[in-house]
Amino acid sequence: MSEQTRVLVTGATGYIGGRLAPRLIEAGHRVRCVTRSANRLRDVPWAAKAEIVEGDLLKSDDMRAALDGIDVAYYLVHSLGSRDFEQTDRRAAQTFAAAARRAGVKRIVYLGGPAPRGIGEVSPHLRSREEVGAILTASGVPTVTLRAAVIIGSGSASFEMLRYLTERLPVMVTPRWVDNRIQPIAVRDVLHYLVAFASVPDDLNRSFDIGGPDVLTFRDMMHRYARVAGLTPRVIMGVRTLSPWLSSQWVGLVTPVPGALAKPLVASLVHEAVCHEHDIEAYVPPPPGGLKGFDEAVALALVKIRDAGVETRWSNAVWTGAPAEPLPTDPDWSGGSVYLDHRSRQVEAPASALWSVITGIGGETGWYSYPLAWALRGWFDRLIGGVGLRRGRRDPVALYVGEALDFWRVEEVEPGHLLRLRAEMRLPGRAWLELRVTPDPARDGHSRYDQRAVFIPRGLAGHAYWWTIVPFHALIFGGMARNIARAAERSADQSRASAWASMSTSSRPPVPSGSLSGL
Incomplete structure (x- = not known):
């Protein structure tokens, strides 16, 4: 592919897409963003450097127009939080995949979730992410799926859950999944991999596990967050009777993440989420300085929050439970x-x-x-x-x-x-x-x-x-x-x-050198 790749970003009003688009622009690519309302991207700092088009991922004609002339298409959307999100995400992926094939897109890049392994029922969230990846991979367009577990960064839903639970509850009674292993990854490392796949020349059609250098339990992450944030050590007591549903209701009350979104996220934590391969290094080198560890990723996120430098938040995405219509005339x-x-x-x-x-x-x-x-x-x-x-x-x-x-x-x-x-x-x-x-x-x-x-x-x-x-x-x-x-x-x-004080000070006569007032 040429150095200046023609790129389409879906989900540009969301957490990852809103950070990816300006980085692709900085890398020299020609970026087009598709959104249901162009007005929602009107005020973002990088909007003038991108092409903004309106379109609905469930409408074939909209997607054909959005994908026309595109080399690489980033699929970063999901309807998590709505009651029928599995069905909606399936239809959107099928519509997008068919339109990408007809438009001659050279690659689709999809950010999915970890592949659930082991015995037991798969959570609807991870099941849907897996299904969307399979639909895109089978589209006839070479597709790269990046499988990430918990993303650590200012404004991410997973990080907000971790942050508020730890900060607001010095003593916690937690469900048994708190001891499942997770391999979190810093948001800047996720973006590094996403940007790189706009330029990698190989016609890849496969998935890659991506994660940071640390494998931790959710209990470990809460303890380490408390240490990095300068909090007193947290007391965490695990019990076997708390169901994912009950846990999600508690998360909805304690954290800013509403119950409708917390429920599928919490249900996903019943599965261990660790990388089973690191093949991505054969195609994309790690970022300068290497992948960020958990403590460093948390410290960077907290600096962003304290300095009011949060680029995007999970809440920037459309809240599907609310009315979407503008004020009528x-x-x-x-x-x-x-x-x-x-x-x-x-x-x-x-x-x-x-x-x-x-x-x-x-x-x-x-x-x-x-x-x-x-x-x-x-x-x-x-x-x-x-x-x-x-x-x-x-x-x-x-x-x-x-x-x-x-x-x-x-x-x-x-x-x-x-x-x-x-x-x-x-x-x-x-x-x-x-x-x-x-x-x-x-x-x-x-x-x-x-x-x-x-x-x-x-x-x-x-x-x-x-x-x-x-x-x-x-x-x-x-x-x-x-x-x-x-x-x-x-x-x-x-x-x-x-x-007035400034004017009064500037209008005073100079104090003679050596006088008592000048000491």
């Missing part, structure tokens, strides 16, 4: 019920100060009104199988379309003017929250804040839900608008005070 609402809560305030601060407060909302900052009420709503959502508030935010300052923000999804960002969030908590209807900034043309240094909550009910339960929470709107939404305005005014006051 006004004419489409005619004939249906739409409930609105609109708050507006004049703010004695410039629009820039108000916008800074708005874009910093959520995560550690919170929602500017009654934190306990927001926390209770998040806990309730987790109890009924929703995402809750624990997803937080990827970056403390920047937001881009498509990323998760607590139990919202960023649907639209108009810098300096509008932030629109779509609800992903469990609701009997669809909901949005809009935060809008408008400069005040009549008063210099002042602005207007508009906040609008929109709810479109579904059935009688939706109407009952809205009228049940209406009495709390003045407290929650009213307090939110009031406190956001105050935070912007405080920020503006501090900026003015800092500027």
Whole structure:
């Protein structure tokens, strides 16, 4: 293959795909990304250097158009978390494989899971990953499948499970699978192998096990995570009575990973996941400095988290349990019920100060009104199988379309003017929250804040839900608008005070040399 390979990346809005695409661009390849909504990649830093096309992996015509002229196609999608993910993933793989063959693609690269070995029922997650790999391999297009177990990196679902279980539970009662052997791998090493297979010339049609240098149990990983993170030693007691289902419910309550996603991940841990071959070295050399050990991979991930440098997170992928439709336009609402809560305030601060407060909302900052009420709503959502508030935010300052923000999804960002969030908590209807900034043309240094909550009910339960929470709107939404305005005014006051102090200091006469004031 030529040095500048024409590459298609599926799953570019997800955890691995969102990191792989910019690295392929850096390596000099021509990158095309296919996504159901191009808007979700609009704000990522590398979007201008890639070709973004819209397409649905379940539609043959979409895939034929996306794969036209492509040399290497990366298959990095799955519908884990949805109720019928095995059937959906099977159909998507079959559609993609057939379209790749017709388009004359030279290679498919697929990131799968470890091949389950031994006696016992295979988890649906690993069974589906194995089936997708088999479909792609049998497509007639040479296919390379990379089999990875637990991926250690800031933002991965497996790492988030490990991190939050260890940090929040100094004493744990764990199921028996906690002592199964696992060979984790650092996310940067996974990306190293993925990028390399855009250029390897051989027509390979096989799978490779990939893993780091350490073989550990999940118990070992929790102990070692605690040590690297500077935590006190954890007490871990294994019992034989905790089923994978019960374990997944516990993971869903303690960690940001919702139960619908935790269940298939936890079920996969009942199988040992170690490499049985290392043939990949004959085709791709290890990264400079060698493969990262577990402790180093954890340390690197924690640095990324502390420095707010998390590129992508598992929650960036589409949450299939939530509504995917954008906010309807006004004419489409005619004939249906739409409930609105609109708050507006004049703010004695410039629009820039108000916008800074708005874009910093959520995560550690919170929602500017009654934190306990927001926390209770998040806990309730987790109890009924929703995402809750624990997803937080990827970056403390920047937001881009498509990323998760607590139990919202960023649907639209108009810098300096509008932030629109779509609800992903469990609701009997669809909901949005809009935060809008408008400069005040009549008063210099002042602005207007508009906040609008929109709810479109579904059935009688939706109407009952809205009228049940209406009495709390003045407290929650009213307090939110009031406190956001105050935070912007405080920020503006501090900026003015800092500027005044700087001006006063710079305008002072120089102190004579040798005077007492100059000591």
